[in-house]
Amino acid sequence: MKPATAHPAPAAKGADAPAKPRLTTSAMIASIAGEGQRTKPAPFGHALVECAKTDPSIVGMTADLGKYTDLHIFQQAFPDRYYQMGMAEQLLFGAASGLAAEGFTPFATTYAVFASRRAYDFIHQTIAEEDRNVKIVCALPGLTSGYGPSHQAAEDLALMRAIPNMTVIDPCDAHEIEQAVPAIVAHKGPVYMRLLRGQVPLVLDEYGYTFELGKAKMLRDGYEVLLISSGIMTMRALEAAKALEADRVDVGVLHVPTIKPLDTATLLEACAKPGRLVVVVENHTVIGGLGEAVAGLLMREGVHPAFRMIGLPDEFLAAGALPTLHDRYGISTDALCAQVKGWLK
């Protein structure tokens, strides 16, 4: 048993204690957007409404987190196609399977932790094994809450990747979410999509980017380092590449929003370029996510670049302010730059 003293009592305030800025714990309703960043509100909710206008099979379902997954936008547009299931995640996904079996296309939302942990067997058996057309859309992916392990979905991708039939998507920004929603409607079969909600950053529109299910895309090329990333880490990787450029380090960024099935052709080609350090960057534990998926692919195919992984450590993450935690666990832009520079020495 862990003693209650695992966390030490605060030391008495010394006169010369360093003045640290006090950051408040990032509430789960907070946006991931940085100060002054361009954003778009509720891209998932609005995109789903657009799809539902022409596809009457679409229904929305949630487990007491409609407001916190932007599904309330759908609820307002289609109140009679919205099912509030209460805070019952197992029921949510079992019922989604049933609706899908009757020909509907349920979009079922909750937080990533509660889908991947509380309801895993329900998703595995009633949705994936039966190959039901359910879209599982989950907020607070990876480390995007300061509330501690209960709300930090450090292992959601590993769990979902391991399920046969499951398509797994980790979008970067509002632009990508808008395009991913119609794409997963068009795809028949179970999908797990990580969700950013509220005021969602807009990044990829500047890169002339379009989302294609199953496709990785080179957002910028670079001959010294290749950052391979998904989700919000692509935003960070692009920032890091710019910062490193100022230090005369040439960095490419390959965005891999579809974690499963992997775009093996694009990955193998990009990683085969000689003399380039490959770094996979993920908002996920280093166990079982994009990093190990890419490493496994490269080993199997005999492609052996210098290879590093940046991801969350194999430990229960702390509670606190998100900027502090992203620095501590090495996934802030500054931490990315520092690690890459360290490896280039």
Added chain:
Amino acid sequence: MTISPSNVSLERRAWNIRRHAIRMGEVQGQGYIAQALDIADVLATAYFHAMRYEPQNPEWEGRDRFLLSNGHYAIALYAALIEAGIVPEDELETYGFDDSRLPMSGMASYTPGMEMSGGSLGLGLSIAVGKCLGLKRKGSDSRVYTLFSDGELDEGSVWEAIMSAAHYKLDNLIAIVDVNNQQADGPSTSMLGFEPLAEKLAAFNWFVQRVDGNDLGAVRAAFDAAKDANGGRPSMIIADTLMGKGIPFLEARDKNHFIRVDAHEWQLALAALDERKPA
């Protein structure tokens, strides 16, 4: 040794708990303050009337256990732990900040007196079943108090534990459910209907009492009856509460999972409380 009988009234204990909670809310500029205010009377009764514990030794084997299943109510439990002398009062200044022992969501490894890690709802009653079985197995007469929220009634796991506790005749379990009729998306009654709750739980072989959770006399009587008269059954206290209780402008505000409190209103809330200080 247990806490010595004190001449501080329960009314005053509840008032102090509300005050500590508001001060923590002000420190962080956020927090589940409306829930803390609604449950303060239950916590005051648990910690200053019903439970056996040693403030200086929160892991004392002979203590009654208290499980906070609804971990987002941590701000309320910290306030009670401060009032009980288990957590020093000046630590409330650290509430929710990096490396504090008082994180916004309750976790066992962080805080003395916090017996489980919450945050993910619907876990507490299962742990309680195991603790009650373990205490009986050890021949201990300690009880397990478990607080959970009306939203947690939606989780199937809660009903598994409810059946198990009756099956094993866990008369050392006293559960309290906070029926504040609020969940994340709206009023509990509009989420997943659980009424008639008392009848349901009685049919599940629990000793059930339903009280106004903000009437200290009624809450105290319910805790007493739960200890004495459950006849080989686990005990459930259904506490109907009012979010924001004790601060009139918060009682009147639109009900919400995160009740709005503007930056200047924390001081107004303290002032409103100070006007109502009991003896």
